[in-house]
Amino acid sequence: MVSSTSLLFSVFTLFSLLLLASSSKDNTPATITIPLTSTFTNNKPLRFLQHLATASLSRAHHLKHGKTSPLTQISLFPHSYGGHSIPLSFGTPPQKLSFLVDTGSHVLSSSSKILGCRNPKCVNTSSPDVHLGCPRCNGNSKNCSHACPPYSLQYGTGASSGDFLLENLNFPGKTIHEFLVGCTTSAVGEVTSAALAGFGRSMFSLPMQMGVKKFAYCLNSHDYDDTRNSSKLILDYSDGETKGLSYAPFLKNPPDFPIYYYLGVKDIKIGNKLLRIPSKYLAPGSDGRGGLMIDSGFAYGYMTGPVFKKVTNELKKQMSKYRRSLEAEAEIGVTPCYNFTGHKSIKIPDLIYQFRGGATMVVPGKNYFVLIHEISLACFPLTTDAGTNTLEFTPGPSIILGNSQHVDYYVEFDLKMSVLSCTFMHDTGCRCVPARNG
Numbered sequence: 001m002v003s004s005t006s007l008l009f010s011v012f013t014l015f016s017l018l019l020l021a022s023s024s025k026d027n028t029p030a031t032i033t034i035p036l037t038s039t040f041t042n043n044k045p046l047r048f049l050q051h052l053a054t055a056s057l058s059r060a061h062h063l064k065h066g067k068t069s070p071l072t073q074i075s076l077f078p079h080s081y082g083g084h085s086i087p088l089s090f091g092t093p094p095q096k097l098s099f100l101v102d103t104g105s106h107v108l109s110s111s112s113k114i115l116g117c118r119n120p121k122c123v124n125t126s127s128p129d130v131h132l133g134c135p136r137c138n139g140n141s142k143n144c145s146h147a148c149p150p151y152s153l154q155y156g157t158g159a160s161s162g163d164f165l166l167e168n169l170n171f172p173g174k175t176i177h178e179f180l181v182g183c184t185t186s187a188v189g190e191v192t193s194a195a196l197a198g199f200g201r202s203m204f205s206l207p208m209q210m211g212v213k214k215f216a217y218c219l220n221s222h223d224y225d226d227t228r229n230s231s232k233l234i235l236d237y238s239d240g241e242t243k244g245l246s247y248a249p250f251l252k253n254p255p256d257f258p259i260y261y262y263l264g265v266k267d268i269k270i271g272n273k274l275l276r277i278p279s280k281y282l283a284p285g286s287d288g289r290g291g292l293m294i295d296s297g298f299a300y301g302y303m304t305g306p307v308f309k310k311v312t313n314e315l316k317k318q319m320s321k322y323r324r325s326l327e328a329e330a331e332i333g334v335t336p337c338y339n340f341t342g343h344k345s346i347k348i349p350d351l352i353y354q355f356r357g358g359a360t361m362v363v364p365g366k367n368y369f370v371l372i373h374e375i376s377l378a379c380f381p382l383t384t385d386a387g388t389n390t391l392e393f394t395p396g397p398s399i400i401l402g403n404s405q406h407v408d409y410y411v412e413f414d415l416k417m418s419v420l421s422c423t424f425m426h427d428t429g430c431r432c433v434p435a436r437n438g
Contacts (some may be wrong), residue, residue: 029236030415032171033401035100036076036217048348067360075230076217078103083297084219084403086197086233089170090181097352099197100299100318101217101233103261103413110384115148115164121180122148122164140254153196160187176193176210199296200259201250207415210238217296219403242412245421248355254288257396262291263420264356265399268307270314271349281307281398292353292399296404301402304394306387311351312336313382320347328377337379346371346378351405359422363405 013034018053032254075087083100090097147252152161169176184195198205199215207215216234265282268275281304282290295301303311315336316324322338329335340346348365355361370379382402412421 005390022218024055031365032073032174033237034074034076034088034233036074036084036086036219036233074233076219076233078128080148084217085300089168089195090167090179093170094168094170095321097195099195100297100401101198101199102196103201103295115180117146117148119148128261140306150185153182160184162186178194179209196297198259201253202259202414205259207235207413210235213239214267214412214414215414216410218410219296219407239416242353242421243357244412245412245423246357246359247421248357248359250418250420251291254284254286256288257284257293260293260295260397261420262293262397263401265353266294266356267352267354268311269350269352269354270311271318272312273318273349275310275314277307277310280393284397288395289393290398293397294401294411296403300370300381300383300404302397303399304398305335305384307398308382308384308386311382312380314409315349319347321348322378325377328379332379332429334381334383335377337377339376340378349376353401355420357419359420361406361409361422362424367407368405 031325051206076084076086083102085098085100087096088099089095090226115345148164150161150163153159162182165181165183167177169179199207202208212235214236214288218231246264251264253260253262260282261286266276268277269273269280281290282292312335319336321369322343323338325337325339328339338346346365348369350365351363351368353361353363370381372378406422409422414421
């Protein structure tokens with residue numbers, strides 16, 4: 001993790017706001033593929049896990065209470081703070097920068113000309129009354145030279161603010177002109193070492209700016225380190241259906257949570273045991289409570305108190321042959337933890353989500369437990385606010401599906417058809433990408 005001081009020199013935070021690309025349609029690639037890297041570290045594992053649990057709870061609180069070919073392939077890389085990043089090229093001449101891929105936000109970065117107060121894009125970033133933030137502009141003049149009011153952003157345990165800019169976003173064979181971004185000028189607390197690339201479900205997201213019809217990724221397995229082994233993020237302009245995937249429709253978002261990707265859950269299992277979780281937790285209500293959101297920016301995930309209790313109680317039953325490590329639980333702040341000293345390995349049951357629409361995601365134990373083999377420790381790192389919140393049914397999603405839970409899955413977000421589709425890549429990891437129809 002970088003300090004807020006070093007962040008000022010190394011990170012620009014880019015808000016991906018509505019864009020009608022002015023680039024030429026000629027010779028536009030059908031797809032863009034970007035390398036995708038994960039972000040974990042193995043240093044001082046107990047302290048790191050403790051920090052990750054704290055940061056995860058902060059992010060869950062922010063997500064739950066915040067109101068806000070046809071292919072382009074991009075390499076996707078893992079990093080030390082629990083996310084996956086992509087390289088993007090901004091500016092003239094182009095400069096390559098690293099961005100955390102986050103389906104729970106709408107943010108990127110660069111530096112260039114400042115967005116004017118009277119620019120229509122400035123209005124789109126805030127409200128029709130944005131001119132009230134421009135007191136030095138006279139009347140309805142469209143030639144006001146003053147800057148658009150600054151933005152502020154909360155993320156994890158940190159916060160940042162900055163100015164809106166206009167910049168070019170460059171891909172091989174495609175340049176998007178006057179891309180609206182935000183450049184961080186101040187930051188406090190701990191923020192990620194990469195800038196944010198918002199892929200959230202709103203007109204402000206990067207895929208919506210680029211006009212893609214779907215995007216997809218497959219996150220490689222990792223060992224909590226800054227590995228340079230990358231997978232791919234695919235930005236897809238085609239209408240073709242991808243073969244071999246199971247589908248789950250995105251649900252209508254509650255008014256207070258418009259940018260998240262909500263999925264309807266029919267059932268949750270631990271191994272073969274059906275947990276019988278009340279339906280009010282499994283789909284979002286009109287009051288904004290309940291439902292499952294999938295979030296690539298969250299390392300492990302979150303479960304509201306009653307769901308967390310059902311899941312962990314069943315885990316304790318099925319893993320009772322291993323010794324609970326209450327010392328580790330107290331030190332780290334997650335539960336349950338198991339010491340498997342004396343065992344060659346530890347057997348963790350699958351966590352299974354059965355979605356409306358037919359898709360089933362089977363999460364193996366290694367993807368939703370943290371295993372520290374050198375001290376024979378295994379911990380369930382999903383966080384909950386059960387101990388700090390007196391409400392039985394808290395606002396926001398009841399379940400947040402973090403990126404570690406969909407490692408080794410090919411996950412496709414179809415923005416046109418409003419569905420999520422996925423398939424487990426089995427022993428091939430993410431080297432293989434499903435074929436497309438059409």
